[in-house]
Amino acid sequence: MHQSHRDFLERILSHIEQKTSESVGIYDSLGKVLATDIKALRPFPAKDTVSANGYAIICDNTKDTPINLRVIGESTAETPFNGNIKDGLAVRTYVGSPLPEGADTVIEDNECEVEGDSIKINTTALHSQNILYCGIDFQIDEIMLKKGYKITAIDLAIAASMNLSSLNVSKPPEIGILEIGDMLIKPGEGVDPEQTISTTDIILNSFAKSEGANATDFGIVSENEGSITKKLKSIKGMDLIVTTGGISKSSSDALKKVLEKNNNTLETLKLSLSEDISIIFSKIGNTPLLCLPSHPISTYIACILFLKPIIRYMNNSTEKTHFNDIAVLDRDLDVNDLKMDYICSHLTTDDGKTLKAMPASSYDKMLMSTLLSSDCLVQVNKKGCKKGYSVGIIPLS
Numbered sequence: 001m002h003q004s005h006r007d008f009l010e011r012i013l014s015h016i017e018q019k020t021s022e023s024v025g026i027y028d029s030l031g032k033v034l035a036t037d038i039k040a041l042r043p044f045p046a047k048d049t050v051s052a053n054g055y056a057i058i059c060d061n062t063k064d065t066p067i068n069l070r071v072i073g074e075s076t077a078e079t080p081f082n083g084n085i086k087d088g089l090a091v092r093t094y095v096g097s098p099l100p101e102g103a104d105t106v107i108e109d110n111e112c113e114v115e116g117d118s119i120k121i122n123t124t125a126l127h128s129q130n131i132l133y134c135g136i137d138f139q140i141d142e143i144m145l146k147k148g149y150k151i152t153a154i155d156l157a158i159a160a161s162m163n164l165s166s167l168n169v170s171k172p173p174e175i176g177i178l179e180i181g182d183m184l185i186k187p188g189e190g191v192d193p194e195q196t197i198s199t200t201d202i203i204l205n206s207f208a209k210s211e212g213a214n215a216t217d218f219g220i221v222s223e224n225e226g227s228i229t230k231k232l233k234s235i236k237g238m239d240l241i242v243t244t245g246g247i248s249k250s251s252s253d254a255l256k257k258v259l260e261k262n263n264n265t266l267e268t269l270k271l272s273l274s275e276d277i278s279i280i281f282s283k284i285g286n287t288p289l290l291c292l293p294s295h296p297i298s299t300y301i302a303c304i305l306f307l308k309p310i311i312r313y314m315n316n317s318t319e320k321t322h323f324n325d326i327a328v329l330d331r332d333l334d335v336n337d338l339k340m341d342y343i344c345s346h347l348t349t350d351d352g353k354t355l356k357a358m359p360a361s362s363y364d365k366m367l368m369s370t371l372l373s374s375d376c377l378v379q380v381n382k383k384g385c386k387k388g389y390s391v392g393i394i395p396l397s
Contacts, residue, residue: 005305005341006323008269012281012306015288017239018316019171026159029151031212032169033315038145040162043135048099050075052130055090055112055119056103062125068118075100090119099131106130138162148318150212173213173314176238177204179220180228180246180255181294186220199296199368200244207303211311223254225261232258232284239314241287242307245294247278255291256280272340273298275366279306296368301342301377304396327355327376327393333385336362344374345393357393371396 021035050056057069074092075081081091085102093099093106105125113120138144144158145151151167159167185195187202201217208215216238221231223246235241246255259266259282267281277298280291290310292302309321327347337343343359350356357378364370379392 013313022171023166025166029167033317034149035168035170037143037147039141040138042163043140044137044161045132047134049132050093050097051132052108053094054106054108056093056100056106057090059105059125059127066122068120070118170315173239175208175213175215176235176241177201178218178243180223182223184220200299203299207307213311225254225258228258242290244292247291273301322395325393327357329387329389330356330358332387342377344370345378347375
C-alpha cells in the first residue's frame, strides 16, 4: 500500500521533541514563536487622543452653520491644553495630542477657515470624529497576541504599545545541515564543469531561518561510508540534522548503508517529484536525522512537505501547513504527469473566486526556473486528471 506523505510526516513527528520557552528582548524576538498569550499592561491609547490636525470643538455647536468659534489655545503631544472647552470655543490640535476636556469631536483643517483668532465652520460635524478614545485599540489585560503565533514586525509594534520590553518565546530549534557528494562545491569556489555548485544547503538554510530556527552548515562530506560516519558522529547540539545526497539510485547509497550498519531504524517514503526519490528518517544517537534527495527541486518540495511542518511542530507553532487547499486543473494531465505524486503548478483565477492550477510540463520538471513561476504543488490523483477536475494543492509560499 502506498504510504502518503502525511502518514510519513506523522510518524516523523512522533520522534520529535518540542522546544521549551525562554524570555527574549522585544528587539530580538522577530520571527520567533510566542510561548504564551500576551496581555496588555496598559490600554491603548492610554488617554483620549486626537487623530487628525484640526480643532477640538463641541459637536452640537455645528448644528446651525455657518458658525464662528473662538480659538482659545492649542494642544500638542508635548504640551496638552490645560482647560475646558465650552460652547463657542475651539482648541487647535495635532495628531497624537490629548483631546481637550469638554470636546467631543475634531474638525480637520480642510473643513474650516481661519479668521484671525476664530475658525469658520460651514458643515455640520459628526460626533467623535477624529478621536481615538482611551482603550479603543485594546484594554488593559486584553490578549492581543496568541500563543503559537510567529512574531511579525506589526506584532512587535503592538507589543511595544502594550509596554512590553520582552516576550516569552519558544527556543529556536537548532538545525544542522550536511551535504553529501564527491563533486559538490560551494558557490564561488570554482568553475570546473565536472563539478556541481551546491544549492541544497541554501534552500535548507533559508527554510530553517524563515520558520524561526537556527541553521548551522556543516559543509560537504565525501560520499563514502567512513567519511559520512565520522562527520555525523562529530555533529553535536542539534535538534535535527538534515542531509542531502547519498541516498539516490545514482549514488552509492552510502548514507543509507551507514544508517543500516549502525542498526538505526529507518522510516522510508518513496515519492515521484522532479525524479523518483526516497525520503529517509532515522536517528544518530538521540538526534533525529532527515535525509533528503540532492536535486534542488526535490529538496525544495521535500522542505515544503516535511521540513517546514517539522520545524513548526518543534517551535510549538499553531501555524499550519496548508495540505487541504483545493483548485481545479487548467489542463489535462498526460501520461508522464500521472507518474508523479506532486507537480509544480501556477495558480490563476478568472472570476476572483475559483483557483485554477496549471501544472508545469513534465519536460520542465527538472528546471529550477519552473519553481520561479510556480505557486503550489498539485497532488496528482489518477481518478481526477482532466481539465476542470478539483485537485488538492499545497501552497509553495
